[in-house]
Amino acid sequence: MFENVKICAGFRFAGVHCGLKSADMLDLALLLSDCPATAAAVFTENRFPAAPVLCGRKQIAAGDKIQAVLINSGNANACTGHQGEVDVAAVAEVLGAVLELPRAQTFISSTGVIGEPLPVTTILKGVELLVGDLEKDAVGNAALQRAAQAIMTTDKSPKIVGVEIETSMGVIIITGVAKGAGMIHPNMATMLAYLLTDAEVELETWSAMLKRVVDRSFNRISVDGDMSTNDTVLALANGVSGCSLVRESDLEALEDGLLKVAQELSLMIVKDGEGATKAVEIIVSGAPDAAAAEKICRAVANSALVKTAFFGQDANWGRIIAAVGYAGVEIEPELVNVSFDKVRVVSGGIRDPHYREEDGAAVLQKPEFSVKIDLQSGEDEFTLLTSDLTHEYVSINADYRS
Amino acid sequence: MFENVKICAGFRFAGVHCGLKSADMLDLALLLSDCPATAAAVFTENRFPAAPVLCGRKQIAAGDKIQAVLINSGNANACTGHQGEVDVAAVAEVLGAVLELPRAQTFISSTGVIGEPLPVTTILKGVELLVGDLEKDAVGNAALQRAAQAIMTTDKSPKIVGVEIETSMGVIIITGVAKGAGMIHPNMATMLAYLLTDAEVELETWSAMLKRVVDRSFNRISVDGDMSTNDTVLALANGVSGCSLVRESDLEALEDGLLKVAQELSLMIVKDGEGATKAVEIIVSGAPDAAAAEKICRAVANSALVKTAFFGQDANWGRIIAAVGYAGVEIEPELVNVSFDKVRVVSGGIRDPHYREEDGAAVLQKPEFSVKIDLQSGEDEFTLLTSDLTHEYVSINADYRS
Structure with a gap:
């Protein structure tokens, strides 16, 4: 279904079953850039932000570059108090060690049941499986699709969009992956979206662009305003294409592409809304x-x-x-x-x-x-x-x- | 089911099928006081108030006493523009003529489909049937139950509550009848409630009391704030018991009773919420x-x-x-x-x-x-x-x- 989706350069993907969800359902995903990527994010405004949101906010506020994103489904690590943050740190620590990255360059998201402690041991076992997968088949559509599947909760199908954009510096690609949310007010099913590009963009520009884009896409489906404890949109620009975008026309093209990806993911989320037929x-x-x-x-x-x-x-x-x-x-x-x-x-x-x-x-x-x-x-x-x-x-x- | 409900003195009731709803379902109700009753009301705050609400507001604002209340189900007479108000006036005119009452002493409510013209001829035919019924069996529980049934839309059962209250002036009775509303936000199914007493109360006191009571009953179920085009609570005090209540302790007893009736009706509405099991x-x-x-x-x-x-x-x-x-x-x-x-x-x-x-x-x-x-x-x-x-x-x- 997603064989022909454009995938930006310098990203690897993996999705495994570690045991958070039943049967053999994939429940742990890794999005890995070849190099540290400029990172912007928009988080939930819920007053009970989940532990990974609290940790992610600090990272993004610090302007840290991000290289590895680990996302688990099956457990939201929300309403888990101080222990929840300790658990995020523990997972990030191990992920960084295994991938030989600074802890600050790893980013953790969670979605699933609220109020249960994060099963850290289970996830760490999954991290080993993911790293094993990276050696095999981590580039391209099949790998991306496994990652997209691993972040699903009540979604019926994975959500992936890619676009190719001509700029004065050359061709760049934006690839987005998301998981949906129930489609009724008030909505508390978590929405997660990851927008990746191989362009290089200055952090402040990238952050402002993401906010505008989210406001015209994910915030225009009937889920926001009633945000879940875990909602997160993370945007990474790793620059691997070699195209460093600074010209106004190039930045406009980038923003148009980012908006297109975000809007298409939004439409997919609505269409796959829980039980939706319209x-x-x-x-x-x-x-x-x-x-x-x-x-x-x-x-x-x-x-x-x-x-x-x-x-x-x-x-x-x-x-x-x-x-x-x-x-x-x-x-x-x-x-x-x-x-x-x-x-x-x-x-x-x-x-x-x-x-x-x-x-x-x-x-x-x-x-x-x-x-x-x-x-x-x-x-x-x-x-x-x-x-x-x-x-x-x-x-x-x-x-x-x- | 409602055989033992206390019914206040000096009120007659009727419910007939006139053809607004299918089969032989009752769809037109009359609540008739033996004499003009002091009338207070609380109406929907929806910005598309239905024609009967617009007309009712004027009557209540004018301080008119009310003697006859006609309620149809099957058609809300909402979003019907100027013609809707003309139709209310036409029905009120005929109702007044037939009952030999001034038009100002008749009060009309409607509930049902929005945006269809009110079938005035059908209703006028029903008025004749109602008046015929008044001659037969219009006093007591069976008649009240027919009236309560005739105002139902998706309700599973009629909603009637009666209480007897000791005052320093003697015993008075408050009887309430209501129809429900879907129990989900945002709710647009119409809630109608009629609170009747045979006590005599001064208009200003009665109005203030009703507002406080509604605020602690019908406004405390998850329907208000999202009011329908037609929501109406009308309270009539006809004084037929001969108890004129002015002492503070008597008015407190009246308000307690009114609140009890309103809260019990509210609970009935919630329990009979569309498909509700809890x-x-x-x-x-x-x-x-x-x-x-x-x-x-x-x-x-x-x-x-x-x-x-x-x-x-x-x-x-x-x-x-x-x-x-x-x-x-x-x-x-x-x-x-x-x-x-x-x-x-x-x-x-x-x-x-x-x-x-x-x-x-x-x-x-x-x-x-x-x-x-x-x-x-x-x-x-x-x-x-x-x-x-x-x-x-x-x-x-x-x-x-x-």
């Missing part, structure tokens, strides 16, 4: 200000009744209107228009006189469509990608201890 | 201020992942902690304690050392239990009643056009 773009326009647009957009995108209606392929615009109405924004009901794709459903706050139920139903039957809400009260807008709420969502989350 | 009280204490307590309480009570864990009888305290963490309140993670009923699960932000999984699981298996979250950072607290999120919720809302 990916729906909610577009609020004509808002008096950006905050109002965002509030209304989130109210609609997170509405369980709207999301179950999507699942039922029911063009139930009343639920959309009701969500707009309780978003806590002063609006003028008699100005609001709503469309499903190009089908105008509501004009001036009431059913459009030309709207035919079958036209709305036809849109709702598509796997991807948009809901446009025009407030006609200003110039600001906001967009979110959301999914439907299904029986399978309930099954997954009633049974899965996350 | 009623769970979320208690946040030790908060630095009331707003913080409420924010955290709502984040937990509205969390789909927490609610699906309740359904799965999974003592998944990690999801609760995660919801506390994203509520947007500054907290000190290392002070937070969490208990399921009396079982301490989390102490100081991490798993309590004495906690045993089987003790938590035993609590979660109960149909009603509490989740206590102590922030240990102040004196304020907030409580909400919520339910679980089930397969049936999805089925109901994917299929039901509300």
